[in-house]
Amino acid sequence: MFDTAFATLFKAVDRIRLQLESAAPELRMYLAEELLELRQLGDQYMDHWLALDEQILELLETYDIQPVEDSLTLTFSAEDNLGLGSTNPLPAWLGTDRAAAPDVSFAAQAAPDVDASDDDVLWHLQPPGEAADWGDFAFLDLHRVNAAFRRGMGYFDLLLFKEAAASLSEVVQSVKNPVAQIYLAAALAAQGEADEALRHLDSVRAHSSDPLFWCAANEVEAQLRVQRGELDAAIHCLEDSCERMPDYQDVWYNLGICLSKKSAWQAAAAALEQAWRLDPDDIDAATLLGFCQLQEGDVDEAARTCQALLRRYPRHPRVRFLQSRVFLAQGRPSRAVQLCRQLVDLYPEMDGPWDLLTWTLLHQGQPEEAIPVLKKRLSLMPGSHSAMLQLGVAHLLCASYERAEQAFLQCLPKSENKSLLWIALGRVSAAQRDAAKAHRRFLRALRDPRKEVKQLSLYYMGVTLYEANRLQEAQKYLRAALVLGPPNSAVLIALGRIADRMGRHVEANQLFTRAANVSRADRVGTLLQWT
Numbered sequence: 249m250f251d252t253a254f255a256t257l258f259k260a261v262d263r264i265r266l267q268l269e270s271a272a273p274e275l276r277m278y279l280a281e282e283l284l285e286l287r288q289l290g291d292q293y294m295d296h297w298l299a300l301d302e303q304i305l306e307l308l309e310t311y312d313i314q315p316v317e318d319s320l321t322l323t324f325s326a327e328d329n330l331g332l333g334s335t336n337p338l339p340a341w342l343g344t345d346r347a348a349a350p351d352v353s354f355a356a357q358a359a360p361d362v363d364a365s366d367d368d369v370l371w372h373l374q375p376p377g378e379a380a381d382w383g384d385f386a387f388l389d390l391h392r393v394n395a396a397f398r399r400g401m402g403y404f405d406l407l408l409f410k411e412a413a414a415s416l417s418e419v420v421q422s423v424k425n426p427v428a429q430i431y432l433a434a435a436l437a438a439q440g441e442a443d444e445a446l447r448h449l450d451s452v453r454a455h456s457s458d459p460l461f462w463c464a465a466n467e468v469e470a471q472l473r474v475q476r477g478e479l480d481a482a483i484h485c486l487e488d489s490c491e492r493m494p495d496y497q498d499v500w501y502n503l504g505i506c507l508s509k510k511s512a513w514q515a516a517a518a519a520l521e522q523a524w525r526l527d528p529d530d531i532d533a534a535t536l537l538g539f540c541q542l543q544e545g546d547v548d549e550a551a552r553t554c555q556a557l558l559r560r561y562p563r564h565p566r567v568r569f570l571q572s573r574v575f576l577a578q579g580r581p582s583r584a585v586q587l588c589r590q591l592v593d594l595y596p597e598m599d600g601p602w603d604l605l606t607w608t609l610l611h612q613g614q615p616e617e618a619i620p621v622l623k624k625r626l627s628l629m630p631g632s633h634s635a636m637l638q639l640g641v642a643h644l645l646c647a648s649y650e651r652a653e654q655a656f657l658q659c660l661p662k663s664e665n666k667s668l669l670w671i672a673l674g675r676v677s678a679a680q681r682d683a684a685k686a687h688r689r690f691l692r693a694l695r696d697p698r699k700e701v702k703q704l705s706l707y708y709m710g711v712t713l714y715e716a717n718r719l720q721e722a723q724k725y726l727r728a729a730l731v732l733g734p735p736n737s738a739v740l741i742a743l744g745r746i747a748d749r750m751g752r753h754v755e756a757n758q759l760f761t762r763a764a765n766v767s768r769a770d771r772v773g774t775l776l777q778w779t
Contacts, residue, residue: 260286261283264282267279387638397474426455433449442476467502469481470502486502500523500526504520504533516540517541520533535557541553547574588608596628602635610642643655706729747759
């Protein structure tokens with residue numbers, strides 16, 4: 249069934265290829281649209297295939313059926329190792345030699361050369377869909393903006409009371425007062441009546457040219473848009489307010505937050521720098537500015553921002569935390585670790601220093617050093633979900649698979665990224681040489697609607713089957729992973745290894761060459777955009 253369907257799709261692609269050779273510019277536009285439609289059809293067939301695979305597996309589990317071809321024991325060798333074998337259980341970001349682990353930097357590193365004869369080459373390449381390193385899914389809070397949106401002029405203390413909304417509604421009906429309408433819109437927005445709130449805000453802007461009323465209305469709408477995940481609309485409101493009242497400091501700060509949530513780091517830094525200029529005592533704006541500069545890769549500017557803050561606030565914990573980030577970005581992880589250790593002793597309630605300390609130790613190839621840190625954190629904050637998740641990662645890197653599994657399972661009910669946890673649990677099962685259990689866990693992650701997560705799960709399913717010497721099946725999953733996202737060197741190399749072992753040496757060399765030409769930007773996915 250699927251062979252017939254895809255044969256039809258391939259015929260259509262071949263026909264378009266011939267047409268493109270002599271097509272006029274106008275026709276090329278229509279052919280491009282047809283190609284996109286064909287790709288969507290291919291995605292639909294893939295979704296059907298994955299759903300079929302999942303239902304078959306569910307029936308096998310329900311009725312305790314174990315087909316002969318699935319009854320297997322994983323075998324490993326140094327030659328076949330793709331990252332889950334017992335010879336090297338560490339993920340790519342720790343390399344094959346802990347002692348030789350390089351200093352970690354936030355700056356992009358040069359892509360390594362690909363050599364088909366290098367058995368450990370996969371350790372230096374990133375699997376699909378992951379951030380700079382595999383274990384970063386346990387450190388999401390460390391790499392995203394958690395700053396609070398300032399409420400500004402369009403906020404008042406009674407907006408949460410239904411009585412206030414009812415009274416304001418009566419006032420607005422009798423007198424079109426812009427202040428009452430703004431407050432009513434804020435109250436309605438707080439009660440979840442977004443459309444009605446927006447109607448009142450539009451009315452304020454339509455009947456008033458006063459910049460104060462415009463900015464207050466924009467602020468209420470921006471907060472509403474942020475709550476609904478409409479960041480572009482929120483940014484438009486805030487930029488309008490910045491033009492009308494350029495000396496209003498809070499609106500620049502809120503604009504910086506919105507831009508940073510879109511990873512527009514340079515624009516966010518510009519907005520936050522303006523907020524800091526308007527209020528030199530605003531530590532929140534200044535430390536967030538430093539964070540954005542680091543995310544943008546401008547380490548020197550971040551260092552200057554931090555130095556200016558240290559002159560005014562030499563002992564402020566958030567300033568010192570920014571300093572530890574700068575140390576890490578400068579390639580001085582030992583200084584970052586030293587400072588973070590001091591911060592967690594003095595301010596154990598701050599999550600950031602704990603996260604950065606653990607993250608740095610793991611990146612330095614010292615998971616055994618991270619475990620006591622995490623146990624201490626859990627003793628002080630027993631309910632810390634992130635600490636338990638990080639503990640699971642650390643145990644996995646130390647090849648303590650039972651402890652890693654226990655920690656991951658404990659995190660599963662409260663996790664905001666259950667699919668990534670299922671992938672981690674699948675890696676645990678694969679490391680324990682339980683291919684069937686690993687397959688089931690990766691399959692759970694495939695239920696995630698995000699293509700990046702599907703791609704990552706398919707990659708690890710293919711790797712697990714490869715190490716079980718089930719090359720045809722491994723090839724199927726890896727090819728599916730390849731078409732689900734941008735070109736990825738780890739997937740291409742895995743496919744190259746399979747082609748080489750199956751005697752297709754010319755194809756293998758072509759795949760290795762493609763892998764070498766993949767840019768780092770394509771090789772490394774952006775995990776933070778999933779959340």
